[in-house]
Amino acid sequence: MGLFEFIGIVVVLYYLISIILWIVLDSDIELWIKERWGKPIDSLRGKVVWITGASSGIGKQLAIELARNHVKLCISARTVDRLQAVKEECLKQSKLLQPNDILVLKMDMLDIDQHQRYFDTVVTHFGGLDILVNNAGRSQRASFEEIDLKVDRELFELDVFSIVNLTRIYVKHSKGRGHVACTSSSVGLISVPNSATYTAAKHAIHGYYETLKLDHPSMDVTLFCPGPTHTEFLQNAFTGKHGQVYNRTVQPTDRRMTSERCAVLMATALANKCQINFVGPFPVPALMYISCYYPNLRKLVLMILGKSGLAKIRDTNVPQN
Numbered sequence: 001m002g003l004f005e006f007i008g009i010v011v012v013l014y015y016l017i018s019i020i021l022w023i024v025l026d027s028d029i030e031l032w033i034k035e036r037w038g039k040p041i042d043s044l045r046g047k048v049v050w051i052t053g054a055s056s057g058i059g060k061q062l063a064i065e066l067a068r069n070h071v072k073l074c075i076s077a078r079t080v081d082r083l084q085a086v087k088e089e090c091l092k093q094s095k096l097l098q099p100n101d102i103l104v105l106k107m108d109m110l111d112i113d114q115h116q117r118y119f120d121t122v123v124t125h126f127g128g129l130d131i132l133v134n135n136a137g138r139s140q141r142a143s144f145e146e147i148d149l150k151v152d153r154e155l156f157e158l159d160v161f162s163i164v165n166l167t168r169i170y171v172k173h174s175k176g177r178g179h180v181a182c183t184s185s186s187v188g189l190i191s192v193p194n195s196a197t198y199t200a201a202k203h204a205i206h207g208y209y210e211t212l213k214l215d216h217p218s219m220d221v222t223l224f225c226p227g228p229t230h231t232e233f234l235q236n237a238f239t240g241k242h243g244q245v246y247n248r249t250v251q252p253t254d255r256r257m258t259s260e261r262c263a264v265l266m267a268t269a270l271a272n273k274c275q276i277n278f279v280g281p282f283p284v285p286a287l288m289y290i291s292c293y294y295p296n297l298r299k300l301v302l303m304i305l306g307k308s309g310l311a312k313i314r315d316t317n318v319p320q321n
């Protein structure tokens with residue numbers, strides 16, 4: 001076999017294997033490799049991790065997964081009774097953690113003037129903070145032209161500015177050497193219909209966090225991008241109208257990743273200090289690879305799927321506004 005034939009076969013095999021992996025995996029290939037051969041989640045044992053928005057959904061499951069691996073936690077959100085229930089579950093899952101190892105913090109992320117005080121409470125309690133996970137956030141369903149500017153501002157206040165502010169406090173404290181993570185979304189990398197502000201907010205987070213990594217190369221920065229996941233987030237999602245919530249429930253039969261599986265993958269990304277990962281059921285990984293790396297193919301795929309195809313991948317049976 002000649003050199004060119006050999007190179008040709010290698011290239012064809014590379015693409016063939018890649019396409020098979022995009023179809024069968026529920027994450028990007030890097031995370032799949034890390035889950036099997038990278039650092040296990042229990043390499044985080046004894047570390048201190050603060051998860052915002054830990055009272056439900058992905059944040060709650062991440063707390064439980066990390067507690068199972070004996071990670072000390074600060075869990076924050078606005079609803080204390082739900083946080084207390086998460087703490088009890090965490091203690092049940094860990095044989096080593098003591099009640100003092102899990103701090104429940106009632107915190108509204110929008111209370112930006114109080115962020116420094118919240119931060120000091122956490123650092124004083126544990127004597128330090130190894131990883132800050134900015135997970136709290138709200139989604140949106142509304143058509144572009146129907147969104148009040150007030151909603152744009154409110155959503156950015158929560159999904160962008162509160163995160164940026166808390167992250168800045170942490171970066172100053174850790175002198176640019178810690179580990180900060182954010183639950184972004186697949187919509188941080190690709191655009192989807194019916195969620196203009198939310199899509200823009202997650203894109204903005206990528207801009208901030210990728211610049212943070214450039215400003216502080218010693219800082220570990222993890223952007224974790226889930227696709228559709230089973231949580232309560234459609235109930236509390238913004239619409240286009242100020243003060244309104246979307247108030248729809250995700251159905252058990254919807255094509256979404258479980259929040260438990262999402263949490264395992266996110267914990268793996270944290271343990272391995274990954275920079276950017278995407279997860280989700282087929283066809284999310286395939287769509288993400290095509291959108292991020294093959295712009296011409298992306299145009300074709302988006303044309304074939306159309307607005308309704310994309311919306312269906314995102315929300316299965318939930319009627320679109």
Ligand SMILES: NC(=O)c1ccc[n+]([C@@H]2O[C@H](COP(=O)([O-])OP(=O)(O)OC[C@H]3O[C@@H](n4cnc5c(N)ncnc54)[C@H](OP(=O)(O)O)[C@@H]3O)[C@@H](O)[C@H]2O)c1
Binds near residue numbers: 108185229
């Ligand atoms: N589910 C998905 O399909 C999906 C996909 C991609 C990305 N995400 C992202 O994943 C993250 C978590 O969402 P989820 O799906 O797990 O939704 P969720 O179950 O609704 O959880 C949202 C969490 O954020 C907290 N939160 C909301 N507003 C807050 C505020 N003002 N201050 C403090 N905490 C606040 C909520 O707690 P309280 O109400 O008790 O404050 C709750 O713990 C979000 O950033 C979301 O954008 C979700």
